[in-house]
Amino acid sequence: MAEQMRATFQDELEQVEAALQEEGDYVLRSLRAAVNALEQADAELADEVIAFDDEIDSRYFSIQEGIQSLLARQTPVAVDLRLVLAMLHTNLHLERMGDYCVTIAKLTKLASDAEQDERLVQAFEEMGQRAEEMIRVALDSFQRRDLEGASSLVDLDELIDRANRRAVERVLDFADDESKREWGLRMIIVSRCLERIGDHAVDIGEQTAYLVTGEFREFTDASHQAGG
Amino acid sequence: MNPDTMQEVAPIEIAQPTEAPLSTADREPVFQTRDLTISYGKSVAVADVSFSMYNHLVTAIIGPSGCGKSTFLRSLNRMNDLVPSARVEGEVLYHDQNIYADGVDPVEVRRRVGMVFQKPNPFPKSIYDNVAWGLRVLGMKDDLDGRVERALTQAALWDEVKDRLKKSAFGLSGGQQQRLCIARAIAVEPDVVLLDEPASALDPIATSKIEDLIHELKHEYTLVIVTHNMQQAARVADMTAFFSLERTESGGHGVLVEYDETQKIFTQPADKRTEGYVTGRFG
Amino acid sequence: MAADAGRYSLTLSPRTRRRKLVNLFMQALATLAALSAVAVLVLVIVSVAQRAFGALTWDFFTKTAATFGESGGGVANALVGTIVLVVVAAVMAIPVGILVAVYISEFAPPRIATATKLVLDVLNGLPSIIIGIFVFGLLVLGSGQAAWKGSFALAIIMLPLIARATQEVLALVPSTLREGALGLGASRWRTVVGVVLPTSIGGILTGTVLAVARAAGETAPLLFTTSIAANVVTWDPRQPVLSIPVDIFALSESPDPADHARAWALGFVLIAFVLVISLGARLLLVRHQKKLEG
Numbered sequence: 001m002a003e004q005m006r007a008t009f010q011d012e013l014e015q016v017e018a019a020l021q022e023e024g025d026y027v028l029r030s031l032r033a034a035v036n037a038l039e040q041a042d043a044e045l046a047d048e049v050i051a052f053d054d055e056i057d058s059r060y061f062s063i064q065e066g067i068q069s070l071l072a073r074q075t076p077v078a079v080d081l082r083l084v085l086a087m088l089h090t091n092l093h094l095e096r097m098g099d100y101c102v103t104i105a106k107l108t109k110l111a112s113d114a115e116q117d118e119r120l121v122q123a124f125e126e127m128g129q130r131a132e133e134m135i136r137v138a139l140d141s142f143q144r145r146d147l148e149g150a151s152s153l154v155d156l157d158e159l160i161d162r163a164n165r166r167a168v169e170r171v172l173d174f175a176d177d178e179s180k181r182e183w184g185l186r187m188i189i190v191s192r193c194l195e196r197i198g199d200h201a202v203d204i205g206e207q208t209a210y211l212v213t214g215e216f217r218e219f220t221d222a223s224h225q226a227g228g
Numbered sequence: 229m230n231p232d233t234m235q236e237v238a239p240i241e242i243a244q245p246t247e248a249p250l251s252t253a254d255r256e257p258v259f260q261t262r263d264l265t266i267s268y269g270k271s272v273a274v275a276d277v278s279f280s281m282y283n284h285l286v287t288a289i290i291g292p293s294g295c296g297k298s299t300f301l302r303s304l305n306r307m308n309d310l311v312p313s314a315r316v317e318g319e320v321l322y323h324d325q326n327i328y329a330d331g332v333d334p335v336e337v338r339r340r341v342g343m344v345f346q347k348p349n350p351f352p353k354s355i356y357d358n359v360a361w362g363l364r365v366l367g368m369k370d371d372l373d374g375r376v377e378r379a380l381t382q383a384a385l386w387d388e389v390k391d392r393l394k395k396s397a398f399g400l401s402g403g404q405q406q407r408l409c410i411a412r413a414i415a416v417e418p419d420v421v422l423l424d425e426p427a428s429a430l431d432p433i434a435t436s437k438i439e440d441l442i443h444e445l446k447h448e449y450t451l452v453i454v455t456h457n458m459q460q461a462a463r464v465a466d467m468t469a470f471f472s473l474e475r476t477e478s479g480g481h482g483v484l485v486e487y488d489e490t491q492k493i494f495t496q497p498a499d500k501r502t503e504g505y506v507t508g509r510f511g
Numbered sequence: 512m513a514a515d516a517g518r519y520s521l522t523l524s525p526r527t528r529r530r531k532l533v534n535l536f537m538q539a540l541a542t543l544a545a546l547s548a549v550a551v552l553v554l555v556i557v558s559v560a561q562r563a564f565g566a567l568t569w570d571f572f573t574k575t576a577a578t579f580g581e582s583g584g585g586v587a588n589a590l591v592g593t594i595v596l597v598v599v600a601a602v603m604a605i606p607v608g609i610l611v612a613v614y615i616s617e618f619a620p621p622r623i624a625t626a627t628k629l630v631l632d633v634l635n636g637l638p639s640i641i642i643g644i645f646v647f648g649l650l651v652l653g654s655g656q657a658a659w660k661g662s663f664a665l666a667i668i669m670l671p672l673i674a675r676a677t678q679e680v681l682a683l684v685p686s687t688l689r690e691g692a693l694g695l696g697a698s699r700w701r702t703v704v705g706v707v708l709p710t711s712i713g714g715i716l717t718g719t720v721l722a723v724a725r726a727a728g729e730t731a732p733l734l735f736t737t738s739i740a741a742n743v744v745t746w747d748p749r750q751p752v753l754s755i756p757v758d759i760f761a762l763s764e765s766p767d768p769a770d771h772a773r774a775w776a777l778g779f780v781l782i783a784f785v786l787v788i789s790l791g792a793r794l795l796l797v798r799h800q801k802k803l804e805g
Contacts, residue, residue: 005436008443072494073462339696348689349687
């Protein structure tokens with residue numbers, strides 16, 4: 001049968017996926033702004049990031065509703081079902097990423113008048129860029145159903161994990177400096193947030209792999225067992 | 229992308245949904261039943277049904293066998309008149325006129341409220357004549373060829389039959405025959421089309437085509453469809469009415485249990501009976 | 512495994528052998544019965560044809576009976592007379608018969624429909640001579656014989672045949688077909704004329720042909736209403752005419768053996784007529800069906 005049928009169903013699927021990609025774009029904006037706010041110790045920008053999370057949350061809920069509607073009304077099977085389930089999980093991961101951006105912004109506000117460590121801030125700029133890249137790769141691979149692209153996220157995550165460990169070590173370096181100590185502790189949490197964002201991007205990659213292969217699997221890697 | 233403030237980031241294009249959001253508040257009701265009760269002789273088939281069906285929406289009627297869904301549907305175009313023992317109490321308002329009032333001509337009602345039946349029932353005539361017969365009888369003879377073509381196109385059948393219009397309708401497959409019956413019904417430009425389990429005699433692919441057709445047709449007509457396949461109602465309908473059987477001393481009759489947006493009926497129905505039915509736990 | 516095959520064995524056993532024999536025997540019996548029916552028809556046709564052979568001349572078809580004492584002549588008046596009688600009867604009976612059937616099938620309440628069907632069946636069973644006497648008393652007494660009065664009697668005989676055959680085929684039209692037409696907003700009459708009757712045309716045709724064949728062969732009612740004295744060829748229904756069966760009766764009572772031969776010849780003509788219209792109707796029906804199948 002060469003004809004296309006169930007046009008409405010097809011449209012609905014595409015709409016939800018488009019909304020998901022849009023949510024991803026919002027998360028990217030949020031992340032960029034949060035890292036900028038951190039670099040520049042800009043409390044106002046941080047407030048905007050926190051406010052912007054409402055947009056992400058509203059997208060999250062409307063996508064939830066869309067998925068509920070697809071499951072209830074269209075009884076998807078095979079690749080359609082995997083797509084819907086993959087979108088369900090990805091939606092959650094994106095929302096969590098948004099929450100981490102908010103956490104970074106809140107910590108920025110708390111630490112905005114403290115003295116910063118240049119090297120650490122520089123490192124965060126890089127980690128931020130890595131995380132952004134990972135989010136883009138994850139969303140792009142999802143859209144193009146690209147298994148290789150999704151798998152590449154594991155290696156990218158490795159870089160963030162290492163950067164996270166170096167950041168912790170850097171903070172330990174100036175642990176004796178009282179003026180910087182509090183800031184340093186807060187920055188450890190920021191580093192952790194960026195690392196977790198990376199992990200969620202990998203999870204999105206795993207959803208892409210499930211969508212393509214139908215297998216429930218994690219991209220396991222020796223480095224994940226080494227802690228961090 | 230390197231904004232210093234959130235506002236500097238260019239806003240992203242948000243894709244607009246392709247269909248207008250569902251809202252019955254600002255829609256005109258085409259049918260409104262008030263305490264509608266239909267009996268055959270002494271036994272009540274369906275009792276005290278009151279709800280509205282709205283313009284340019286697909287309204288589905290679901291429920292177990294014997295709960296009077298078809299009886300109810302046929303009361304909307306006075307097809308029950310054909311059964312001598314049928315009795316109707318209450319009102320069926322079509323654009324605020326009671327179709328059972330004295331002086332109302334059932335033939336006039338049926339011109340505006342067409343019907344498609346469970347088993348495809350084309351006339352033993354050619355494909356062309358099947359569509360043209362109604363047009364001729366109702367005096368819509370101008371541009372007959374054009375009207376026939378438009379109807380067949382709207383029914384997604386034109387391409388398949390344009391080269392054999394003079395051949396008998398019985399040469400078509402079941403799914404094609406049903407689309408021909410739909411073409412026949414819409415050729416006479418009704419306001420509403422009633423569909424009584426239109427796809428239950430068809431295979432899955434033919435069924436899918438009919439469902440896609442229903443999505444298209446609702447732009448021009450108002451549709452009310454009875455179906456025993458609730459997944460079909462979920463896929464196709466904007467509003468869903470759930471009928472069930474109420475046991476009485478004399479046996480049982482059909483009642484309207486719940487009527488709401490399809491979305492609601494299939495995600496969070498208000499009535500336990502509805503939930504029992506759509507989850508498949510009760511028949 | 513071979514030991515189990517016994518329970519599930521599909522091959523011949525004494526029971527199946529006997530079953531086969533019984534089947535064969537019944538088949539043979541049925542075939543024999545069919546052949547006998549065909550044989551009877553063939554015998555009748557052949558024997559009539561044999562005896563009719565000599566008399567089927569050109570004069571036979573074109574001349575009327577010779578005057579008393581002379582030889583030669585034909586039965587043209589009887590042939591034309593039959594045509595007039597049957598055509599006028601058909602014109603009377605067919606519309607009424609179809610309308611009665613439509614009434615029973617589409618409009619009558621169930622009890623009245625059953626009563627009407629009963630009336631038709633009784634009418635069908637009335638001996639045709641009684642119908643003849645009735646028409647004689649009603650129309651002929653005092654005002655003389657005429658072809659149309661004979662046709663009237665024939666029409667009474669044809670009516671139940673046409674009405675019942677039509678009604679039976681109308682009943683076979685599925686109600687979904689009527690519903691489809693009514694659902695469009697067509698009135699009852701439009702539905703009957705445009706959908707129900709055209710669908711039943713095959714059965715109506717068959718009923719009509721049977722009725723016409725019956726009418727052409729009726730003798731009793733015409734004994735009173737038409738005349739053996741009508742020895743001119745006339746197409747005027749107001750005149751008394753001779754019909755084939757009555758002429759057969761008259762000719763066979765004549766002392767002239769040539770007349771006997773003519774009687775056989777007329778019988779042959781009648782059989783031929785019935786065969787031709789029966790086959791003709793069948794052919795029309797088959798062509799109609801083919802058109803329907805597209």
